[in-house]
Amino acid sequence: MHEDLKPKNKKIRVITTIAPLYSFAKNVAGDYADVENLLPSGAGPHEYSLSPENVMKVSKAHVLIENGVGLEKWLDKLVLQENFHSESAGVAKQIVADSSSGINIISNNPHIWLSPKNAFIQVNNIMDALVRADPVNAEHYTKNADAYIKRLEHLDREITEITGSLKRKEFVSLHSAFLYFARDYGLRQAAVIQEFPETEPTPRHITDVMNVIKTNNIRVIFSEPGVPHKVVETLAKDLNLQVYSLDTLETGAFYPEWYEERMRANLEVLKMSMNQ
Template identity: 35%
Template sequence: MRNNGNKRNWLMMPAAALLSLGVVLAGCGNNGSNGAASNSTAGSETSGTSKLHIITSFYPMEEFTSKVAGDLADVEVLIPPGTEPHDWEPTPQDIAKMTEANMIVYNGAGMEGWIDQVKDSLGSNGPVLVEASKGVQILEGTEEEDHEHEGEAGDHSEESADHSEEGHDHGAFDPHVWLSPKQAQTEVKNIEAALLQLDPTHADQYKQNADAYIKELTQLDNDYKTGLSSAKRKDFITQHAAFAYMARDYGLTQVPISGLSPEQEPTAAQMAKVVDFAKQHNVKTIFFETLVSPKIAETIANEVGAKTAVLNPLEGLTDDQVKAGENYITVMRENLKGLEQALNE
């Protein structure tokens, strides 16, 4: 489900030209607003009747931000439901939205390959930029996974500018921080800290909202620890190498068929390694995900006599999931249920 309609051409424009284009587009749909709020004035807007306008990159960032901001902000997501975010690119119209926002929340660690160009176009007086994964011990990722845990690369906060433009395979870093309930708490706390600084007038409400959601995430984290600690096996095969943080934090080993990008095609040698691993370890479930084709997982499952099941990387919800009222907590509980079943077969 690639979103190939967004091209990279505008990203090659000089920053000044791109900013001018964004401002013109913003002005066309401004309807009397003040445009992009500076970091020093955005907080004062919320002391009256106006809400903060917050742009988020993709689904988990939208939910985390909405839970902390509550009814004090209008939170908008750039990447629509059902769209695979790894190779999505913002249009000039998306840039125009961002110029008018008070805050932009993105995951970082290379997930949003376009963020540095956007930073340049927005300038120093643009919206507050929040890298939700700041401070997390970022794992290294490789083009060819060797079926072992990826190594840690340390606190990436000073390195993000270097690796965020590495392309859709995220360079040498794994961005899938949100798939560990433990690490998701750090992302929520980073968003909370940014809102407290931007809008101190409503600090008590932001703290209350964040504390309530972190309580839910803490319970989810405890359920993962309890549910997975006693599993008969500790390895699982997944189509997309998105679960390294979850595997690290809960004592599991991820065996990915393909790399960090969900549509990266595995080589014949990689496929053969996974088939051999599945046969040797009597793997009975091969996991695939919701936003890309399950054909590769199905091919391996047929080869080894296993079944397939969904392990959702939560890079976006489908329209059906949105209509059903599903969210990060409910989907992560479904993931836990699927893992418990597969690891105890």
């Protein structure tokens, strides 16, 4: 009987699904594990379908880190199968980590990573999974996670300070991505154009959104990078709103500092837009 999770002296392979999880896992792993993201840069997680190459990558991973809260529906079937078949790909036992475990979930809303207060928990869950898969390097993973969480605590304090002093607390956004951020930092999502990117808004819903904007005297609407949206443009024109771009971090680049950089870029956008 052997329970070796990896060949001796070889790094474990860790797969994350989306860019924020890559940043989290890369900071915990340091040089002790190989981390790769499954979705290519530019591919959104709400409506994704796996390629044969993706399937191969997942089956060869020692650790698969999912966001959870139903975001990776396109992965569920595969994971159920792969837990049984991964042995044939040279992986004795695959660990599937749900990064959302222990987070206070807003029903059916997967955008947990947009609040650093959730990111603390996600990073700890990732650390636990790496320690389980590669106990020899446990001390490194624990140290790395502690150091990264300190950086995230710094980010959290910056967000608390800046959001606390914003003149306006209510916003309208393109899809329902900023609910956790709003909950944790005292803001309110007054309305969304569409609940999820794949659901087109009905004319009735647009009318409701317009009424909310007028009633709450909202001046700003948040779009997303690289997403030209007719409804946003029309609303902005009709109601004389300013359009700003807030990043949902659903697509992005793969390096350790990326999460903090994008969160700080969002903070700059909030400072500009919510103080008018």
